[in-house]
Amino acid sequence: MRREGTWNGGPGTPRRGPADQATVRRSNLALVLRHLREHGARSRSAVAAETGLNKTTVTSLASELLARGLIKETGPQHAGAVGRPGLALTLDGSGVGALGLEVNVDYIAAFATDLAGRVLLDWRISFNAMNSTPERSLDELARAIKQAVDELALLGVRVAGITVAVPGLIDTTTGTVDVAPNLGWYGVPVANVLERADVSRDVPVTIDNDANLAALAEFTSGVAAGTPDLVYLTGEVGIGGGIIAGGRLLGGADGFAGEVGHVPVDPSGDRCGCGRIGCWETKVGLAVLVRMVTPDNAYGTHDGVVRDPEERLAEIEARQAAGDPHVSEAVAEVGRWLGRGAATLVNLFNPRVIVLGGYFARLADQLIPVAQAELERWGVAGSIARCSFVASDFGFCAASRGAAGIVVERVLSDPTTVDVRASVMPSSESTEGRADPVSHRVKPPR
């Protein structure tokens, strides 16, 4: 089992093992932190009464959480209090950042929030994995990390952890990408990427599958939030799947579950990047659509211009607006295969919703009617098991958003992962009145 407990995707999984002092302390720190996050500002006495911890313990835990910059004190609580009012505790974490990145075929995305979930960064840079060696790609990733960390520092935020999303099979215990066919990565150690970045190497880095992280983001806060059985499909050059089943991320024995892109759908089809014939992504991946619509401009050629998926989609839409008849037919063909492949997912997972991410979301108006009809034709349970396609509203940042979310969850589960030290920020109040730090920009290719 490579993914261990984190892949059960929730706080419900009890941690087993000897309950030594340090473990109990960590667990109580997490209890108080989550309590404040869920219930809002309240006095130490209220926390003690509501959690069942005794007041002395709460006082000690609060001191530690204050020192780690995870909570702060606010004005006195008056409600019903008798005697000297105590200062209320509230989740702070505005100086603690969670950084998620995604490396994909034609972009690197960065997304960061503070501990309270406020979005601090959201940008994407163009990148050409197909014309790059893993070495050069890791250098690019390191540069993106350095840039994100610097931007967060300017906001007074220090980074509590980094998670990198990669479209491939990941050994999460060692932080190695075993296979990412579309990136051309085989056995690439990503977790030590900080050795290339000019930033502190004390920040914990984890690597995870892009579709799984995106599925968690959708389940937590996306268009199908809270739907216990859903499938998320990444619409990129490659097609990945993240499966939420019974409210938990489906990991499988090695964390490799949900490799939907390489489900064989057409034994007489084209050869896939993975070397096999007729994989689903040879029918619905972005590279196929681009090839059908603009045969002169295939992926992975040395044309000197790296295009971001948004730019490619803008080009496709422009051709369609100009009356190019190939575009609508190509999109419909993708929609048909989307529905046919999804029928397999519905037969096997019986989800209530299939969330379309990436480029699928951008073309959802055209894709969904075709795909839905095909799904009902091919799914054995089609007439009974109600399953709808919906478009994600996370654009191309679902995976990096999920990656940042994992970092937040890790801090909430173990507040001791954030060091006790002076915050980068002079005062935890100093972000107030500042302009919204989110930058929804896409950087030009370099």
Added chain:
Amino acid sequence: MRREGTWNGGPGTPRRGPADQATVRRSNLALVLRHLREHGARSRSAVAAETGLNKTTVTSLASELLARGLIKETGPQHAGAVGRPGLALTLDGSGVGALGLEVNVDYIAAFATDLAGRVLLDWRISFNAMNSTPERSLDELARAIKQAVDELALLGVRVAGITVAVPGLIDTTTGTVDVAPNLGWYGVPVANVLERADVSRDVPVTIDNDANLAALAEFTSGVAAGTPDLVYLTGEVGIGGGIIAGGRLLGGADGFAGEVGHVPVDPSGDRCGCGRIGCWETKVGLAVLVRMVTPDNAYGTHDGVVRDPEERLAEIEARQAAGDPHVSEAVAEVGRWLGRGAATLVNLFNPRVIVLGGYFARLADQLIPVAQAELERWGVAGSIARCSFVASDFGFCAASRGAAGIVVERVLSDPTTVDVRASVMPSSESTEGRADPVSHRVKPPR
């Protein structure tokens, strides 16, 4: 969500709701019963000390469990006891039977255990669903139930519950089979089958998917017992799948997950019983093998002789032994498609083991080497995610065994489902010295 809590497949799921007196009582009855089952005979004091319940409560709970015939008193416990030794309590349930049945295309199977898991019944009768209306099939099922209940009564066992396994999509809340293409059942209410059987209608009857029940039986006590990520494949005329993921049965939004038989694997293939083209079961179902090997003797013809799958396999093996060259090639062809279809399951579920049930198990020596090689060729994670085929040793009774197991679990979770009344048996000791009641017989066709 049609399947509710039972589909999480274990005691780990907390029951929510108002903790009224009756609920607390039921929960405590279950606690004591499971404690005795897991830890063996012990005094009321020991049960109180070990469960944290107070002694008066344990005494009251024990009285009720004794009245319901679920536990009994045994000779005095001496170990370390001071003063008057109390009688020890131990799981009885030898007078309480759990009955599982399976209706399939060419047989009805029955399997029963007592509450302690002792096998009481295990038989199969030939049956021809293809030449039968649902009405007549339900009459056959009712006759099989009557026969099983009568046989159990002769053993002094009253039936605490019945679960019927059916190869199709089941609405478990109403006990209706929505779709079972190979039986020709659409919207067939099975839960009220007892109205046709000349037995007490007070016995609770539930209906479930055959592959899910078989997967639970394998996970609980089969060749891959305890493997948290496994797929069970029924090898019958139809191919069903039961998925254990992260130690839980995968249900999906409607309990329809695991419909592997109708995954499209060959767009240019044959028409399936479900009406679609190229479903996996058109490549690996028993009917296909029979057609390839004995084209003169297809399934579902009015040849007047109903054959059990064992008989058909015996005929195939006899032809192979006689040197018929078609047999080995046909089996290898099934093996290849078994591996190819399994590659999709491995890509999507990343199981450690695929348990082959039904006829696959009988031909495992020939099928597995071919299927394993094909799996490694087609699974994207094939070289990394270790997954092995293994043959079930439950023969054709895996589903009925799982069905009986569900009844046992239900009684253990809510002992009040067993009535307080005089047992059918004059004495709970009277089975001792009796011959083993298990009959591994297959009845002749009628």
